[in-house]
Amino acid sequence: MSQMDYFDERSLDLNRVNRIDELINNKTNNSFENYIVSKLKNKNIQKTLENAKVYGLINNFKFKEALDTNSEILNDKVTFSIFENSIKGNNRKGEKYQETIKEILEHLLSLEKILKSNPNDALTNYKYATAIYNLSYFGNSAKLTTIYKSSYSFKSLKLEKERIQTSINHYKKALQTSKDSELKAKILYSLAKNELALYDLKNSKKESYYKNYDSYSFDRLYYFSVNDYKKYIVQGYGEFFKKLEKEYSNTNYYKDLIQECGNLRYFQKVMQRVSVNDSFKSINTNERKVLKYLEKDIQAKSRKALKDYDLIYFFKLTNNIPINSKTVTLYNNIAYYLQEKRKSDEAIYLLNKVLEIYPKRVVAYYNLGDAYWDSYDRSNAKKAYKKYVELMKEANKQNKIPQVVIQRLKG
The missing domain is CATH 1.25.40 (Serine Threonine Protein Phosphatase 5, Tetratricopeptide repeat)
Structure with missing residues (x-):
């Protein structure tokens, strides 16, 4: 019925074609089903169904079946x-x-x-x-x-x-x-x-x-x-x-x-x-100091001034300064300030790296949801927010969930 007024071949996959075929050829349809069939036949849909069936068979690797239809479209x-x-x-x-x-x-x-x-x-x-x-x-x-x-x-x-x-x-x-x-x-x-x-x-x-x-x-x-x-x-x-x-x-x-x-x-x-070799490896014993500097630098600068802090920079940074119990908070903070400056790609990358190692880190899911939301990726934003809410409830902190998260999950 949803196809009745705007019968569109684009919406017909092989499964739908077979279901419509079955409906049209069924001898035991009830009166309502017969009404649908009559409306479909009045629209002269046979050519549409035939074409969609050939496309559907080819789409699903059924090349012999497509050939065996002997449809005019094969020419x-x-x-x-x-x-x-x-x-x-x-x-x-x-x-x-x-x-x-x-x-x-x-x-x-x-x-x-x-x-x-x-x-x-x-x-x-x-x-x-x-x-x-x-x-x-x-x-x-x-x-x-x-x-x-x-x-x-x-x-x-x-x-x-x-x-x-x-x-x-x-x-x-x-x-x-x-x-x-x-x-x-x-x-x-x-x-x-x-x-x-x-x-x-x-x-x-x-x-x-x-x-x-x-x-x-x-x-x-x-x-x-x-x-x-x-x-x-x-x-x-x-x-x-x-x-x-x-x-x-x-x-x-x-x-x-x-x-x-x-x-x-x-x-x-x-x-x-x-x-290109950066100076990351020469900092081994001062890792926290480097990350603390980055945190303050990103917090203080404008978005335009942060152009060198791109995905490749943080890709190399995380390869040289690992995310561990000593650095995870600083990495999370850096991602937060990146997000504040609308550098969402970099924030998403860092937060996902954090969550690979610390999958129960509650605040990271909240920050990740914000980063995806600002990137207009509503689907992944909601996944992150849902996980954040789930972990907050597990910790009996549901009364501390920000209203903005609840509203976004409803939308």
């Missing part, structure tokens, strides 16, 4: 190759490349057949991994997976994770078995792109723009900036970019890549800062 042509992963652009070929959806599905099935008999074939694993990546939100093949691809959001977090992880698994198999250094460089770049996608998926937020289906979005659009890479690195990502530069920088593929790929250049630019 639609695409002007790009899902089996290619070039450095430039998104592999579009224009009028010179025209393959039907049917031909693409047949190609996918032929690759699966080869992998069944020879699971270690490097080139087949590479092509299959590339195709699965291109079927994801991050690839070039929205025509094969959805009616409309938004630049701002995607529908299924679970499905996107499954596709990216499947792609990674096959790329890793190709990397293990390939003997060609040029192909290995290409595979590592592909793995790096998948890792960027994993980062986006991990940091995505559930949206509520549409009532009839889930939607997820992330802050980064179109490309990774230097600041995005700071977050990327401090969260532990980047192994494939690093391996690519360290082991395959003498390949022709890498030489072309470094000229064309802004992602790789940005990553390397940030990594240069990570590798």
Whole structure:
């Protein structure tokens, strides 16, 4: 009924298509269900359901079932190759490349057949991994997976994770078995792109723009900036970019890549800062004194004057001055003052590091909730506030919970 007035293919995943099919074909519907069926039929939805079913089957790796539908949509042509992963652009070929959806599905099935008999074939694993990546939100093949691809959001977090992880698994198999250094460089770049996608998926937020289906979005659009890479690195990502530069920088593929790929250049630019030696290690016995100085310095300065105190600075600081019983309060205080100066990314990083080691530290959850809230990340803010409230109640301090926390949890 929710779809009756605005019947939208975008809201129809495979499960919903099957449920509507079952409803339409059920001989024992009650009068109300028959009324719904008649309204749906009046809207001539058969084509909509047929298209959505093909997209849904492809989305869920059911390539043979999609082919067996014999739908008219299988004859639609695409002007790009899902089996290619070039450095430039998104592999579009224009009028010179025209393959039907049917031909693409047949190609996918032929690759699966080869992998069944020879699971270690490097080139087949590479092509299959590339195709699965291109079927994801991050690839070039929205025509094969959805009616409309938004630049701002995607529908299924679970499905996107499954596709990216499947792609990674096959790329890793190709990397293990390939003997060609040029192909290995290409595979590592592909793995790096998948890792960027994993980062986006991990940091995505559930949206509520549409009532009839889930939607997820992330802050980064179109490309990774230097600041995005700071977050990327401090969260532990980047192994494939690093391996690519360290082991395959003498390949022709890498030489072309470094000229064309802004992602790789940005990553390397940030990594240069990570590798620069700071004076942190020379302070060993004065760790508290250093942290106390930082606390006062951050408290006293304006936000603009704190530009050098970025994520990479605190990433290196925590690696050299560990968070322990002697330093945890100072780190928590530093995060608090960072938050006051609207340096939320740095505050969130430090508070999460504190909570990794001290998961019962009540005030850190309160500060973390504030930091997420100021970053407009309501979902993570509420998670932190809920944990804060839970721990306050355990300590019989519920009467000391600030009203602002209670109001935000209600909103």
